[in-house]
Amino acid sequence: MTGVHRGLVAAAAVLGVAALAAGDPLPGGGGRVGAVVAAAGERVPTLGAVELARRLRDRTPGLRVADLRDSASFALFRLPGSERIDLPTLLDEAPPAGPETLVLVDEGLDAAAAWPILRAGGRDAVVLDGGVNAWITQILSPVLPAFADSALTARFAEVSDLSRYFGGEPRVAEAGEAVTTPWALADTASLESHVERLRARGGCGW
Amino acid sequence: MSAAWLPAFVIGVAFGWALERGGMGDACKLAGQFQLRDLAVFKIMFSAVLTAMLGGFWLARVGWIDLNAVALPPTAPLAQLAGGALFGVGFVVAGLCPGTSCVAAVSGRFDGLAAVLGMGAGVLLFAEAWNGLEGLYGTDRYVTIPEALGLPYGLVVGLVTGAALVAFAAAERIEARRGRVVQP
């Protein structure tokens, strides 16, 4: 075994052993809710940032956006039409299960943790997948990869319209720039179905 | 050349280069693999799988890429069992596979060219036999091993890594016992 072989084996062993405990890759790059939920073994219903943007723009009746972050963060940046609700008063504020949708917003962790409490109280809510960061990356600054297929390009056109509506700046990546396209995942309410839809599109051209 | 062609072409050049550097365009290498004299084909294939698997997992884990946006090859167990068996026989008879036969052909090897032409004929044969094969072909399913088994992705990555390292050690032992034939 040469020195090069020892180095390769060591690198593979370190990355492999670390992977044992690393769980799952992050869904949609910026979205951390899925990972948290997978760890807890329970599925929280999520709403993608793009779908939330569409519902906000279309003024969907019964939509309320609840921001669970502290007031300083809320003052610094807030989603259009959102209201800040403290975690302790959430149960009183949340609508009973029904057509009204309460969207929980934060960096991802607290909202996912709050959801089981709400559901135990018989209330209905969904969590914004990826929290405020998802809104910033997907709606305010979505990026189209330099080499995108036509489906992705078409999807990006829709997202760009939404982005401009909310004052964002969509752009196309430089050649060779590594980008993620979480906005392409976010057009239905369930994270699982995003993945299935993508996979069904799959098609390696064999 | 338009912008859409360039990345595909550059990746192809690098792919062809890597295959040739490893000797994968040499039918003797593959023959040595199946006669258990020179296991370079196995070592190259599995270190490539290991590298891309670990790289893809960790890039996705730190959020730099979205693994769900990478086109996943479909699963159709019966068709892949049968197709794999037929492919394996062709593999050992030709001493080349579709990618490496192209490398062999551009290295001046006429057996590579013969395999390339044979492959084209095989595609046409498949098309003619479609009515009989349609049932076996089945339908595509897009799923990963972690999803199918309900295990964390990283756990499967770690287990595959461990299995590959054990297999590499075994390959070295087999070569040492059988007498490695080093191809120039």
Add this chain to the structure above:
Amino acid sequence: MTPGASGPRPYADPYVAGVGLGLVLLASFVFAGRGLGASGAFGRVAAETVAAVAPEHAAARPPLAGYLADGAAQNGSPDAPSGAAPPGAPLSPSGWLVVEMLGVLVGGFASAVLAGRFRPGVTRGEGVGVSSRLSMAAAGGVAMGVGALLARGCTSGLALTGGALLAPGAWIFIASAFGAGYVAAPLVRGAWR
């Protein structure tokens, strides 16, 4: 160094070559959102060839028609038969593979020449003549062509790409192909003496 004087250079260490190949595959994941492939390019080229000679024949064969529709469906793809594509339009999946395989031809050729390994001739063992070896290569190619289309990919597109993405079908294919290869190996052992 002059290749003629020193002879062909030895191949790279297999593990180093494998890691290099893996990094190419990883780059494909990152920059193209897909893995490598080979058999799909054969499928597309064969389908286009039949379509050029006998369009109705190709259209009546679902596997060939599938490859032809692939370019056309990618509305305005540069590799579509109509060819009228806006600049910068994306390639269809099989069109991507055809371009990638053109790159493989260039990269493989350049590597072979630079390493002094470009030698016109037939690679064969001592136990088999030139015409037998070419027949074996062609027959093996036919079997691989049918097998790859049935399995939805070959060593590159299914085994490497699917193996790295943990697709169950890729691992089924790898086990089946290597298993069948080892069963068939004794039958052709004489050819490689």
